[in-house]
Amino acid sequence: MTQTPPAAPATPAAELSVWRSMLFVPATAPRFIAGAADRGADAIILDLEDSVAPSEKDRARTLLADAIPQVARRGADVLIRVNRPWRLMVRDIEAAVLPGVCALMLTKVDSAEQVQAAAEMVDELEIERGLVPGSLRFVVLVETAAGFFRLEAIARAHPRIFAISLGAEDFAASVGMQAEPEGLFYPKQHTVFAARAAGIAPLGFVGSIADFRDQEAFRAIVRRSRRLGFVGASCIHPLQVAVLNEEFAPSAEEVTRAAAMVAAYDAALAAGTGAVQFEGKMIDVPVVARARTVLAQDAAIRARLARAR
Numbered sequence: 051m052t053q054t055p056p057a058a059p060a061t062p063a064a065e066l067s068v069w070r071s072m073l074f075v076p077a078t079a080p081r082f083i084a085g086a087a088d089r090g091a092d093a094i095i096l097d098l099e100d101s102v103a104p105s106e107k108d109r110a111r112t113l114l115a116d117a118i119p120q121v122a123r124r125g126a127d128v129l130i131r132v133n134r135p136w137r138l139m140v141r142d143i144e145a146a147v148l149p150g151v152c153a154l155m156l157t158k159v160d161s162a163e164q165v166q167a168a169a170e171m172v173d174e175l176e177i178e179r180g181l182v183p184g185s186l187r188f189v190v191l192v193e194t195a196a197g198f199f200r201l202e203a204i205a206r207a208h209p210r211i212f213a214i215s216l217g218a219e220d221f222a223a224s225v226g227m228q229a230e231p232e233g234l235f236y237p238k239q240h241t242v243f244a245a246r247a248a249g250i251a252p253l254g255f256v257g258s259i260a261d262f263r264d265q266e267a268f269r270a271i272v273r274r275s276r277r278l279g280f281v282g283a284s285c286i287h288p289l290q291v292a293v294l295n296e297e298f299a300p301s302a303e304e305v306t307r308a309a310a311m312v313a314a315y316d317a318a319l320a321a322g323t324g325a326v327q328f329e330g331k332m333i334d335v336p337v338v339a340r341a342r343t344v345l346a347q348d349a350a351i352r353a354r355l356a357r358a359r
């Protein structure tokens with residue numbers, strides 16, 4: 051039987067495999083902004099939402115232009131998390147569509163229509179401000195029970211979306227449960243399925259973002275979450291960055307094994323062998339496809355690190 055070589059990973063997955071860690075920084079905290087670039091995160095999220103007091107929202111928007119180059123000076127991508135409800139969201143988007151911003155993080159998304167309305171605003175602002183049309187992407191946060199039951203539609207709502215995440219704390223509050231792994235497993239895993247079906251990246255881990263003091267427990271959560279399909283996550287404390295970077299990257303052993311597997315598979319195909327063995331086991335198309343994904347992820351991470359030097 052003729053075997054077809056596994057296809058290369060889709061572009062969105064390759065892009066987002068290098069967003070292992072995304073560090074939240076309040077837009078109103080100059081000390082944190084000044085040091086954010088030195089924390090080693092792949093992306094910095096300038097926050098206009100939960101970490102900014104209501105009385106400071108207006109001022110926070112005026113600080114973005116100066117903060118963007120500061121947090122990006124060592125090669126991190128810059129995102130801006132905007133508020134919900136609509137009145138705040140509109141003002142935030144007006145302030146956030148700026149040169150140097152890679153993506154907007156849309157919060158409390160509960161419908162595809164919300165994403166589409168935000169995209170329409172960004173369309174106009176990119177043209178007005180001389181930015182490349184379509185260049186600003188979206189990370190969408192689903193944080194309510196209503197949004198959860200529309201995950202598939204939200205994930206497919208607009209081409210600007212390249213990642214989706216389930217906000218553990220807000221979602222748990224919405225459904226009246228604790229933000230514990232047992233209760234979050236099903237909704238988090240469903241988010242992975244919705245993301246993959248839509249061709250975008252699943253971000254997050256099966257646990258609460260608030261737990262950062264116990265580093266080994268946090269590491270175990272992240273390691274398990276990667277096995278479940280997540281490719282990166284946001285964090286609220288610099289202590290979490292190194293763990294995310296390590297655990298959302300393939301280990302040297304994984305890369306070596308993946309390269310050997312792909313080489314064995316390709317050699318067998320070239321020789322016309324119908325059945326391929328590796329390390330004493332039969333391997334088939336989906337197994338080798340996962341190995342190719344490991345190699346693509348490793349290459350993307352190495353490219354990011356090279357750009358950041």
